[in-house]
Amino acid sequence: MSSTVDYPxxxxxxxxxxxxxxxxxxxxxxxxxxxxxxxxxxxxxxLSQSGEISAADQAQVEALRARYHLDQPLPVQYAIALWQAVxxxxxxxxxxxxxxxxxxxxxxxxxxxxxxxxxxxxxxVGVGVALLASLVRNPRGQEALLALPSLxxxxxxxxxxxxxxxxxxxxxxxxxxxGNQGLASLVLPALTLAIPTAAVIAQVLSRSIxxxxxxxxxSALRSKGVGPVRLLFGHVLxxxxxxxxxxxxxxxGNLLAGAVVTETVFSRDGIGRLxxxxxxxxxxxxxxxxxxxxxxxxxxxxxxxxLLYPLLDPRIDLRKTP
Amino acid sequence: xSELTLSAPAPLPVRTRRWRPVLWLSLLVLATVLGWALAPGxxxxxxxxxxxxAHALQPPSAAHWFGxxxxxxxxYSRTVHGASLSLRATTLAVLIALLVGxxxxxxxxxxxxxxxSLLMRLVEVLMAIPSLLLAMAVITVLGFGTLNIALAVxxxxxxxxxxxxxxxxxxxxxxxxxxxxxxxxxxxWAIIARHILPHAAGPVLALAALEFGGxxxxxxxxxxxxxxAPPPQPEWxxxxxxxxxxxxxxxxxxxxxxxVVAAVVLAANQIARALQKSWGDNR
Numbered sequence: 001m002s003s004t005v006d007y008p009x010x011x012x013x014x015x016x017x018x019x020x021x022x023x024x025x026x027x028x029x030x031x032x033x034x035x036x037x038x039x040x041x042x043x044x045x046x047l048s049q050s051g052e053i054s055a056a057d058q059a060q061v062e063a064l065r066a067r068y069h070l071d072q073p074l075p076v077q078y079a080i081a082l083w084q085a086v087x088x089x090x091x092x093x094x095x096x097x098x099x100x101x102x103x104x105x106x107x108x109x110x111x112x113x114x115x116x117x118x119x120x121x122x123x124x125v126g127v128g129v130a131l132l133a134s135l136v137r138n139p140r141g142q143e144a145l146l147a148l149p150s151l152x153x154x155x156x157x158x159x160x161x162x163x164x165x166x167x168x169x170x171x172x173x174x175x176x177x178x179g180n181q182g183l184a185s186l187v188l189p190a191l192t193l194a195i196p197t198a199a200v201i202a203q204v205l206s207r208s209i210x211x212x213x214x215x216x217x218x219s220a221l222r223s224k225g226v227g228p229v230r231l232l233f234g235h236v237l238x239x240x241x242x243x244x245x246x247x248x249x250x251x252x253g254n255l256l257a258g259a260v261v262t263e264t265v266f267s268r269d270g271i272g273r274l275x276x277x278x279x280x281x282x283x284x285x286x287x288x289x290x291x292x293x294x295x296x297x298x299x300x301x302x303x304x305x306x307l308l309y310p311l312l313d314p315r316i317d318l319r320k321t322p
Numbered sequence: 323x324s325e326l327t328l329s330a331p332a333p334l335p336v337r338t339r340r341w342r343p344v345l346w347l348s349l350l351v352l353a354t355v356l357g358w359a360l361a362p363g364x365x366x367x368x369x370x371x372x373x374x375x376a377h378a379l380q381p382p383s384a385a386h387w388f389g390x391x392x393x394x395x396x397x398y399s400r401t402v403h404g405a406s407l408s409l410r411a412t413t414l415a416v417l418i419a420l421l422v423g424x425x426x427x428x429x430x431x432x433x434x435x436x437x438x439s440l441l442m443r444l445v446e447v448l449m450a451i452p453s454l455l456l457a458m459a460v461i462t463v464l465g466f467g468t469l470n471i472a473l474a475v476x477x478x479x480x481x482x483x484x485x486x487x488x489x490x491x492x493x494x495x496x497x498x499x500x501x502x503x504x505x506x507x508x509x510x511w512a513i514i515a516r517h518i519l520p521h522a523a524g525p526v527l528a529l530a531a532l533e534f535g536g537x538x539x540x541x542x543x544x545x546x547x548x549x550x551a552p553p554p555q556p557e558w559x560x561x562x563x564x565x566x567x568x569x570x571x572x573x574x575x576x577x578x579x580x581x582v583v584a585a586v587v588l589a590a591n592q593i594a595r596a597l598q599k600s601w602g603d604n605r
Contacts, residue, residue: 026447034459150595154588156539158546159562159580162569166577170570250449257452261543265566276547279458287462291455298450 016306020299027295028085031288032078090292091285095278100289103274108293111270114262115255117190118197125194126201131237133202134209135228146206152199157258161192161265177266189266193258197251204247208240238312245308249301256294345596348589355586358405366399370556379572389574391564401579404556408541411472415537418476420530423483428522430484431491432514441484448481457540461549468541468551475540479533486529490522524601531594535587542583558583 065071068091069080084091090100126149133145168188169177176185212218213236221231259272267273271290278286309316358365374394382389388397430438448456453475460474494500495518503513544550545559553560558579565575 023447023450026443027450030444030447031451031459035463150591151588154535154539154591155584156542156546156562156580156587158543158559159576159584162562162566162576162580166569166573253450253452257454260454260458261547264547275455275458279462280548282462282465284462287459291451291459294452294455295447295450298452 013307016303020303023299024292024296025082027299028082028292029078031291031295032081035284035288036077036081037074085292090289093278093283093286095281095283095286100285103286104271104289104293107269107271107274110268111256111259111263111272113186114189114193114259114268114270115252117186118193118255118258119252121190121194122197122201126198127205129198129202130205130209131232133206134213134232149199149202149206152195153203155195157192157196158261158265160195161189161262164188164192165265185266185268189262189268192265193255193262196258197255200247200251200254201244204244205240208243209236212236212240242309242312245305245312248305249298252301253294253298256297342596344592348592351585351589352593355405355409355582358402359409360406362399362403362406366396366402368396368399370395370400370403371554372396379568379575381572382574382578388578389572391572391575392568397561397575397578400556400561401558401582404558404561404579407468407551407555408538408558411468411475411541412534412537414469414472415475415479415541416530416533418473419479419483419533419537420526422476423480424487424526426480427484427487427526428491428514428518431488432495432510432518434492438488442488445481445484453478454540454543457544458549461544466549468545468557471541471544471550475537475544478540479536482533483526483529487522487526490525491518494518494521525598528594528598528601531597532591535590535594538583538587538590 062071069077072080081091088101090104092099093103096103129145129148133142136142136145165177165188168174175188176182209232218231218236221235226235256271259270260275261272262268263270263272264276271293274286275290277283278290362370372395374390377386377390377394378392380386380390380394386396386398388401391397391400426441430441451459456478457471457474460477461470464470464473500513500517503517508516541550542559542562545557546563547559548563550560551557553564561579562576562583565572565579568575
């Protein structure tokens with residue numbers, strides 16, 4: 001009926017969008033300050049990387065400076081970089097000369113598949129361990145189940161990857177050792193990446209279930225004769241899921257960070273390998289691109305989570321929170 | 323199914339007098355590794371840099387506990403001697419995070435104002451970037467080396483310390499005894515030193531203990547990626563990285579040094595958890 005836009009519903013959404021844009025801008029500024037304003041000379045780094053540093057190259061140094069706008073004062077450099085970033089231009093890789101946005105887009109599918117597969121493994125395992133721990137009566141059994149996640153977060157990811165590689169690729173030849181080809185090459189890296197992720201999910205969820213179980217409504221339901229399984233799945237779980245949702249941005253961000261190690265161990269192409277190579281060759285524009293991509297993903301996930309909260313818990317109203 | 327009941331884990335069980343073997347084992351592990359770092363000669367008489375090509379890639383034995391590497395160097399000795407570099411980097415990283423983050427958090431929480439809200443925004447932004455990527459960005463600028471890894475890991479966890487310290491200080495800043503001290507004319511810095519720090523220090527130090535395990539992991543991961551000490555040096559992450567090329571022939575090369583790293587992190591986390599129980603929850 002009404003053709004007018006529903007303003008009270010739309011306004012909180014716009015506020016959230018504004019906040020998200022602000023954080024993105026701040027992340028750009030911060031990464032710019034770290035990478036360009038610290039006392040180091042990007043041009044010298046570039047030339048020393050290609051091994052061409054010598055006094056005779058003065059003209060070349062000047063040309064490079066002009067090309068990357070490094071002959072300008074810092075605020076001007078910043079303004080140019082920001083204006084280009086708004087147009088989705090993050091500059092060119094020093095190493096390959098390719099546009100940074102293009103190499104990010106090329107690497108993204110490999111990492112997305114890896115992170116997605118890791119999440120598909122980690123969510124059922126992490127949630128399963130937390131649920132099982134809350135259903136087990138025996139305190140020793142419960143303690144043992146809850147010790148699993150704290151053991152898993154203590155293992156170095158690269159070491160777990162190497163162990164899996166050694167046992168399942170080199171000895172038993174079950175899975176290929178490296179590369180991006182096919183589903184089989186995805187199994188070991190995804191498993192490596194899933195272990196710490198599942199551990200974090202299990203830790204957060206079991207703590208949160210324990211908190212919900214202490215609330216009065218649970219005693220009320222129990223006294224009405226609701227069984228433990230129905231209580232858990234029908235009443236406790238969706239309340240306990242909220243802290244997990246709050247941490248979703250961090251969990252996904254850590255998947256991206258974990259991909260740096262995992263993709264290096266398994267020689268897979270992706271954002272993580274791109275980041276590792278960029279740091280190794282001090283390719284500043286690419287490093288900034290990866291950092292910004294990570295921040296963008298974190299921000300988008302948190303935006304999504306903010307919009308999902310009211311569906312899980314009707315008490316949370318976007319309009320009422322500032 | 324009716325046998326099952328839902329039960330929350332007992333709310334922080336108070337077991338102060340119970341014999342806790344896991345905790346003692348953790349302390350033993352950390353003490354041993356600390357001994358390795360301080361006096362490696364006491365634990366291993368073999369030179370970690372001495373190559374004996376005739377003894378290359380030998381499996382673990384009584385003479386070489388962790389076996390030997392591709393140059394015939396003793397891996398146990400290299401792990402023992404690597405402890406010093408790895409632990410120094412870790413300690414430096416935690417100290418940087420604790421001191422920088424703690425100081426900023428303290429000032430922000432006590433003198434809340436415009437600078438405080440600006441810094442909290444900054445912390446929010448720092449939280450948006452995974453700490454490993456942040457550390458990698460810092461390394462890109464500073465260059466490679468164990469010291470730079472330590473700096474980068476420390477700086478990448480400053481935000482966590484700012485948040486916790488600020489929260490603790492805000493809590494005690496609002497208490498009646500601080501208000502009383504203020505009205506008696508006690509100076510701000512005296513109040514911070516005498517009334518706020520003793521209360522806020524517990525949870526912050528417990529976080530530092532927890533951060534230690536994380537810093538061991540981050541430092542070893544970054545040196546595994548190749549941003550750390552140059553090769554002849556024994557360093558845990560680098561040691562494991564060197565073993566990558568010999569995984570088919572020598573399972574012990576990556577496995578045993580990695581096991582040491584895992585044991586140290588696990589022990590540090592166990593102790594941190596115990597500290598958190600006694601220091602963290604003092605409200």
